[in-house]
Amino acid sequence: MRSFDEILTIAAARKGSAEAVLAGATPVKPAAELAAIPGDRWLASMARGIFQAGISWTVVDAKWPGIEAAFSGFDVGRVSMMDDAWFDALLADTRVIRSGPKIAAIRDNAAFIRRVDEAEGGFARRIADWPVEDYAGLLDWLTKNGSRLGGNTGAYLLRWMGKESFILSQDVVARLVAEGVVDTAPKSKKSMLPVQAAFNQWRAESGRSFNEIGRVLAQSIG
Numbered sequence: 001m002r003s004f005d006e007i008l009t010i011a012a013a014r015k016g017s018a019e020a021v022l023a024g025a026t027p028v029k030p031a032a033e034l035a036a037i038p039g040d041r042w043l044a045s046m047a048r049g050i051f052q053a054g055i056s057w058t059v060v061d062a063k064w065p066g067i068e069a070a071f072s073g074f075d076v077g078r079v080s081m082m083d084d085a086w087f088d089a090l091l092a093d094t095r096v097i098r099s100g101p102k103i104a105a106i107r108d109n110a111a112f113i114r115r116v117d118e119a120e121g122g123f124a125r126r127i128a129d130w131p132v133e134d135y136a137g138l139l140d141w142l143t144k145n146g147s148r149l150g151g152n153t154g155a156y157l158l159r160w161m162g163k164e165s166f167i168l169s170q171d172v173v174a175r176l177v178a179e180g181v182v183d184t185a186p187k188s189k190k191s192m193l194p195v196q197a198a199f200n201q202w203r204a205e206s207g208r209s210f211n212e213i214g215r216v217l218a219q220s221i222g
Helices: 004-015 018-022 032-037 039-052 057-069 078-081 082-092 100-121 123-129 130-146 153-161 170-178 189-205 210-219
Strands: none
Touching: 004 018, 004 189, 004 210, 018 210, 032 123, 039 057, 039 078, 039 100, 039 123, 039 153, 078 100, 082 100, 100 123, 130 153, 130 189, 170 210, 189 210
């Protein structure tokens, strides 16, 4: 496996400079700021990722103000208690993406957030305090406890909200394959272990965030 600096050199040669490569990395929020994000914004971000899966993100962006209104601003308590009448109304509401399974997933994720808020000291705090060295464990927790938060949906959620994160895009996976970390895109908790170890090593070498490391890996390919 190449060092981080060696991969950064490859990316810089492709993009013109190291500064150009790193310029697009998403900033990481401090833990205190992340922990202060209210539950409705976590649920809204989950909903955005769920609605975007399999369709044009532009369509979801255009519909988003109506989606926010239809879901009552993603109030966690209200959405978690969604009754059949509201569910059926959403299925008929042209403001939203009218997918029963996706609407049900949003309701279920509201209940997930509420459970963690009540039993574990706060959903946002749980994520803020999760050690980045076990980021793969956090993804697994979201997948197992949430609804439709597997694949890259949970990773995009964490990235959008400001948690230090890596996203296994096609280009990132291609670099990981080139470095011998994996043979193909990881699909299981076990197959994520070498990915986590590689990112941890590059982070220790460079002092860079996972966001920056992932950017460098992607830019070294795409």
